[in-house]
Amino acid sequence: MMDRNTHSRRKLVSGAMTLITAACAIAAIIVLVLILTYIAAKGLTTINYEFLTDTPKPVGEGGGIGNAIMGSALMTLLATAIGLPIGIGAGVYLAEFGENIFGNTVRFLADTLIGVPSIIVGIFIYTLIVLPMGRQSGLAGALSLAIIMIPIVARTTEEMIRLVPQSMREGALALGAPQWRVTWNIVMPAAASGIATGAMLSIARISGETAPLLFTALNSRFYNYFFDQPMASLTVQIYNYATGPFEIEHQMAWAATLILVGLILVINVLVRFLTKKKY
Amino acid sequence: MGDKISIKNLNFYYGKNQALYDISMKIPEREVMAFVGPSGCGKSTFLRVFNRMNDTIPYARVEGEVKIDGKNIYKTKTDVVALRRKVGMVFQKSNPFPKSIFENVAYGIRINKMHSGKKDLADRVEKALRDAALWDEVSDRLNTSAFGLSGGQQQRLCIARALAVQPEVILMDEPASALDPIATQKIEELVVELKKKYTIVIVTHNMQQAARISDKTAFFMLGKLIEVNPTEKMFTNPDDELTEDYITGRFG
Numbered sequence: 001m002m003d004r005n006t007h008s009r010r011k012l013v014s015g016a017m018t019l020i021t022a023a024c025a026i027a028a029i030i031v032l033v034l035i036l037t038y039i040a041a042k043g044l045t046t047i048n049y050e051f052l053t054d055t056p057k058p059v060g061e062g063g064g065i066g067n068a069i070m071g072s073a074l075m076t077l078l079a080t081a082i083g084l085p086i087g088i089g090a091g092v093y094l095a096e097f098g099e100n101i102f103g104n105t106v107r108f109l110a111d112t113l114i115g116v117p118s119i120i121v122g123i124f125i126y127t128l129i130v131l132p133m134g135r136q137s138g139l140a141g142a143l144s145l146a147i148i149m150i151p152i153v154a155r156t157t158e159e160m161i162r163l164v165p166q167s168m169r170e171g172a173l174a175l176g177a178p179q180w181r182v183t184w185n186i187v188m189p190a191a192a193s194g195i196a197t198g199a200m201l202s203i204a205r206i207s208g209e210t211a212p213l214l215f216t217a218l219n220s221r222f223y224n225y226f227f228d229q230p231m232a233s234l235t236v237q238i239y240n241y242a243t244g245p246f247e248i249e250h251q252m253a254w255a256a257t258l259i260l261v262g263l264i265l266v267i268n269v270l271v272r273f274l275t276k277k278k279y
Numbered sequence: 280m281g282d283k284i285s286i287k288n289l290n291f292y293y294g295k296n297q298a299l300y301d302i303s304m305k306i307p308e309r310e311v312m313a314f315v316g317p318s319g320c321g322k323s324t325f326l327r328v329f330n331r332m333n334d335t336i337p338y339a340r341v342e343g344e345v346k347i348d349g350k351n352i353y354k355t356k357t358d359v360v361a362l363r364r365k366v367g368m369v370f371q372k373s374n375p376f377p378k379s380i381f382e383n384v385a386y387g388i389r390i391n392k393m394h395s396g397k398k399d400l401a402d403r404v405e406k407a408l409r410d411a412a413l414w415d416e417v418s419d420r421l422n423t424s425a426f427g428l429s430g431g432q433q434q435r436l437c438i439a440r441a442l443a444v445q446p447e448v449i450l451m452d453e454p455a456s457a458l459d460p461i462a463t464q465k466i467e468e469l470v471v472e473l474k475k476k477y478t479i480v481i482v483t484h485n486m487q488q489a490a491r492i493s494d495k496t497a498f499f500m501l502g503k504l505i506e507v508n509p510t511e512k513m514f515t516n517p518d519d520e521l522t523e524d525y526i527t528g529r530f531g
Contacts, residue, residue, distance in 0.1 A: 099337070167374040171437065174330060175387035175444055176364035185386075190377045 036261065043258035046251045052259075056221050056237070059246050065256045067223045068237035071138065075217060075231060076207050078142035083149035083206075084199055090150065091157025091195075096183055098158070107158075110151035121147050122212035130216055138224070138231030141217025145206040152205065156198025160191040193274055200271040204264045210235035234260045283308040283448060283478040284329060289343035291324055291502075293336070298324045302343075302504045304497060311474050313493035313510065314482045317525070320499040322482045323371075326450050329480065330366040331359050347448070364391055367446035371453040373433035375425035375440075380417050383425045383436055384408060387444035403443060411439035412469050431462025438469065449473065451481040455488065467492050486526055490514050498522045 054064030090110070094103055125144040130136055164187050172182040188195075210233075218230040219240065234256055241253035284306040291299035299321045306312045314322040324333065331352065333339045345352050352362055364387075375383050384404045394400040404421075408414040413435040417428070425436055434454055441449060451470070455463040470479060470492050483489050489496050490510060497507040498519070506519045517523045524530055 165374070167370060167372055168376060170332060170335070170368075171370065171374040171376065171440075172386070173335065174332065174363055174368035174370075175390065175440065176360045176362075177387075177390045178360055181390055186376055 039254060039258050039261060042254035046255035047258065051255060055223060059248060065234065065237055067220060068232040068234045070223060071220065071232035072207060072234040075138055075142040075145060075233060076203060078227065079145035079149055079206055080203055083146035084153060087150045087153025088157050088195060090154035092161060092183060094154065094158040095161035110154050113151040118148055118209050119211035122214060122216050125216045136216060136218035136230045138217055138227040138229065141213045141231055141233065144212035144216050145209060148209060148212065149202045149206050152202040153198055157195050160194030160198065161187055163194065164190045196274045197271050200267050200274065204267045208235065208260065208264060210239055281308050282306060283347065285346045287344040289345060291328065292340040294338040298502050300503045304504060304507050306478065306480060308478050309474055310494040311470060311479045311481060311492055313489035313496045314499060315486065315489050315496060316499035321502040322499045323452055326452055326480060326482050329448065329450055330363050330368055332368065334359065364444050365446055366448040366450060367441035367444065368450040369437050369441055369454045371456055373430065373437050375433050375436055378425060379422045380425050380436060381421040384439050384443050387440060391444055393444065407439040407443035410442050411435045412465060413439055431458045431465060434458060434466060446477065448478045451479065453482050453484060456484060498525065
């Protein structure tokens, strides 16, 4: 009798817990779903070819976000070109040679930098690059994005490389491979998909940044391919449209937001694709 | 036959913990030397002394003399990379690289730049796979992942990988401990075949295996070498009582 009681009680508790955690899981994604549908509903109607290719125009004359998409792409590209090699290199160092005071210091500072609000990075670049140059520029914007990217890439790279089993390293060392070759053509390929994931996630992260671009890249009303000039970006353009006084601007902000979210979604899907292991 | 490896007054420390105590012994050329003893007795540590694999462990320290072909391998100017090419190793758990079967075997050849052209590389890979008695099973899928092989095949692939760089000594750290009896038998036959060309040192927990394949056996306990003798003598009439107790299963 006693036994059956505890048994049914246990089943009840177990069922209740499953329900509660399931509810939490739904609560976690419902927000995302709501945001996505809301953005889609608000933005979808405004999107057309002109909107995707045009530059911003005075209210009432149409205009679009073509230059902003281009600016975002250019700055993200340059930031990636700077941040990815440095971040991966730093991560390799931390994982393979970083068991010392220097490594621990770098690790601690990287973790701190990850937690620093991005606007502070913007102020840093503003003081360091924008003031001496005398104007905002795509370069300054890209640099601040790179600074945000480096610690993220470094730490994920380190984690991924640590996951490569020691036995694999020993197998290569035992064949007479020097340390750098073990790292370069055994450890790195084994961790490649993980490192790629970290890289893509960091790209997704910086392509959504607004604050560090506000006073580094500023904005531009034109297509601009020169990094020494102010450059438009999707996020800043959204900010401008959204804070404008007219309803048409708000709609364009929604549409631009939809484009941005779509691009980030594409990057995340790419990550999924890349993490499929070849061997 | 001459001695390939000679060890004199070897002490080994992990930081403050001493793992090996004053070991002296000789390992003859082109024979199979088996290391047996209870877990944690230092036999794997000792094995890893011969290709300086312990170098990768922080705070590990070696005292004494280890000579291979008359040269002390713990001299400061020893080329560890060259040493490891000469002294190959097969690990307890098979550890193929995340590459194709072909590239696994080719890796050592490539990094040591031993081949002259593509054809030569392919020939060397084939020879190594044949020597490891794996060729017939994998010749039609050389470009597929090494992880697609069975456990026993993976271990023979690791042996082929070690053979490909043409070592003189092969260290085997319980190479069959994770394999079923049939795969184990294949590895054992392979070891007997390989000793015609190579000096083999094998760590094993399996007494019957040591008895079957080795010419000499060394018995270790708590970091000390208790006895080393021809295998036949070891298993029939050992010098030391501890050896007899261990081999007959009275402890361990």
